Amino acid sequence: MNNCVITIPIYKSSPNTYEKISFTQGVKVLSKWPIVIVTYEGLDISFYTEILEENKNDYTIHYFDQHYFNSVHTYNELMVNIDFYKTFQQYSHLLIYQTDCFIFKDDIQYWIDQSYSYIGAPWVVNNGTSQHFQYVGNGGFSLRNINDHIKVLQKSNNVLKCLFSTNPPLRLKTFFAYFRTSRKSTLYQDSYKNEDMFFGKNCSKTFKFFTIPTPVIASTFGIEYHADYCLSENNNHYPMGIHAWEKPENLIFWRKHIEKFGYQID
Template identity: 30%
Template sequence: MQLFMGKPLVNIIIPIYKTDIDENERLSLQQCLNVLKAYPITIAKPLHLDVSTLVAEHPQLQVESFENKYFESIYGYNLLMLSTTFYQRFKEYDYILIYQLDAFVFRDELIEWCNKGYDYVGAPWVVKPKYNRFYYKLFFFFKANFYKLMNKPFKEYVIGGRVGNGGFSLRKVSSFLGVTTEKQNLIEQYLENSKKDNIFNEDVFWGLENPQFSYPGFQEALRFSIDHRPQISMELSGNIVPFGCHGWNKPGKIEFWMPFIQRYTAN
C-alpha cells in the first residue's frame, strides 16, 4: 500500500445505492477494479443495502455503510458529501478518489495526481468557445448582475472554467474535514438552496467556495478528467486522453466516449 507521511495515501470510494447495476455501470466498476487494483477500493452504501453478492464477486472491495437518508435523493448525496461524518470515516487516508459508476478510468495516474498536492481536482466546467468572445462576456456580466439583484444563481457565469465536477474527483481528506467543520453555516445554505437548483450541488461548493484550496488550472484539470462537452474539452486539452472521465454513458456523450472506452478497457 502506498504511504504518505506515514499513512495510507489514497482510497477509492464508489458510492452506490442499488445492487442491480446496469451493463455500463458494471463496465465502469470492472475497469476501476482492474486499473486501480493497487489501491484500497471501498463501496460507500446505505445501511439497508445488502452488497454481499457484489463483494463475493469482487472480494477486493471494502465496504463502508452510512445512514439510508444519504442515498435517497440528490439532496441526500449532497448532504453526505458535505458532511464531517463522511470524511471522518476516511481520515486515515491523505486522499480519496470519488468514483461514481458513470465514471471511467483510462489508466493508472492516481499516485501522480496525489503527489501534486492539490486539495480538490475534478473535471473543469467547460463553456462553449463562443462564450469567450467579448460581447458574450459583456452580455453574461450584465445578466449575472441582474440575476444577483433577483437573488438567483446564473450557472454559466458562476462555474464556467472552474474546477470541478465531483463524480470523478480527488479530495484531500484533511482539507475537506477542516471545511466541513469550519463552514457549517455556508454548507447549510448550500444544502437548502440545492433543493431548488443544482448550481448548489456539493461539487460546486467545493469548487467555488474555498479560496484557500489549491486547485489545478483549467488546462491541467482537463488532463485529470473530462465531463461537460467532451469533444470540445478533448480539443482544448490537445487531444490528450485524460486520467478518467465522468458521465460517459449519458446520451450525447456515449457515442464520443465509446471508441476510447473500447480501446482502454482492461482485459
C-alpha cells in the first residue's frame, strides 16, 4: 500500500496572490508524493495544472459533485462523505492541503509513523487575559488515516447525512433520530458546526481506535492561530506547515518566514 496522497481542494479558477503562493509552495515541497486535485467538472483549473506540469509532479484530477464546492457547509459534507475516503483507499493516509496553507518542510513520513488517526493544528482559546489549548484540530491542513475515517463513517453515516445536509426536509425527517443518538453519545455533539470538530474532538472521545496527538504535539505538525503561544508551549518547535497564514493577525508573524522561500508578499 502506498503511504500518502496529497489532496488539494480547488473551487475557483483564478486564485489570489496568497493562494498562488500556497499552491506553488505545496506542490514544490510535497513533490515526492502523488497529488490529487479535488474539484468539479467544468471548472477551469489550467492555472494549477500548468504549475504541476512545470514542477513535474505526479498528479491526477478527481471530480466530485459541484454541490460540495458551493460553500463551507457543503465542503463539510464532502469531508464526512465515506465515498471521499474510499476514493483514496489505495493509500494509508491523505493530507488535506487547502489553498490557504503554507508548508515549510516535508515531514509527512514522520507523522505517518506516529500512527495517529487524525492530526491538525490545535485550536487555542484566548479569553483576553490568558490562552490555552482546547482541541485538535484544524482540518484545512490535516493528515488523516483513511481506514480509520472510513470505520468512523461506517458507524455514523446516516446521522451525519442529517447533520451536514443542506436539505431542510432531510434534516427535519431525521432530527429526532439525531436527538436520541446525540443524547447518548459524544460523537455528535456540536458536529453540525464543522467536520474537523467532528473528527478531531468527537471521534477521539467516542472511538478508542481513533487517536489524535496532544495539542502540544499537534502544534509541531501545524499551527493556525496564536503562533506565539503555540511556540511557547512546544519549546519553539516550528511546525511542518500552517493554515490561514494570510489572515492579517497571522501574516504579521509568518511573513518573514514565508519570504525566506523567495516569495514577495505585498
